[in-house]
Amino acid sequence: xxxxxxxxxxxxxxxxxxxxxxxxxxxxxxxxxxxxxxxxxxxxxxxxxxxxxxxxxxxxxxxxxxxxxxxxxxxxxxxxxxxxxxxxxxxxxxxxxxxxxxxxxxxxxxxxxxxxx
Numbered sequence: 329x330x331x332x333x334x335x336x337x338x339x340x341x342x343x344x345x346x347x348x349x350x351x352x353x354x355x356x357x358x359x360x361x362x363x364x365x366x367x368x369x370x371x372x373x374x375x376x377x378x379x380x381x382x383x384x385x386x387x388x389x390x391x392x393x394x395x396x397x398x399x400x401x402x403x404x405x406x407x408x409x410x411x412x413x414x415x416x417x418x419x420x421x422x423x424x425x426x427x428x429x430x431x432x433x434x435x436x437x438x439x440x441x442x443x444x445x
Contacts (some may be wrong), residue, residue: 377404392433
């Protein structure tokens with residue numbers, strides 16, 4: 329159980345890093361004008377969301393109780409099922425305003441629970 333959860337935390341960390349690399353130098357307008365970049369961004373958010381579902385609630389609450397963990401978990405479903413009406417500004421805001429806090433929480437959980445560290 330712990331190993332699988334840590335594996336999912338690493339997926340979350342990798343997705344956050346992929347988002348940063350992908351969006352470096354982009355603005356909301358340039359990213360959403362590029363269909364491939366937009367699709368990659370949405371996919372990385374989807375992976376991050378899905379991986380968060382497999383991390384124990386107690387870990388998430390201990391690392392960052394203020395983060396909206398339910399909304400993070402629900403984001404992937406929204407991307408998959410409401411892809412035709414995604415709000416570009418909301419997704420960009422996740423990157424611009426919330427990715428740092430989420431990645432910091434993931435780092436704390438990896439530090440606390442990764443047996444290889």
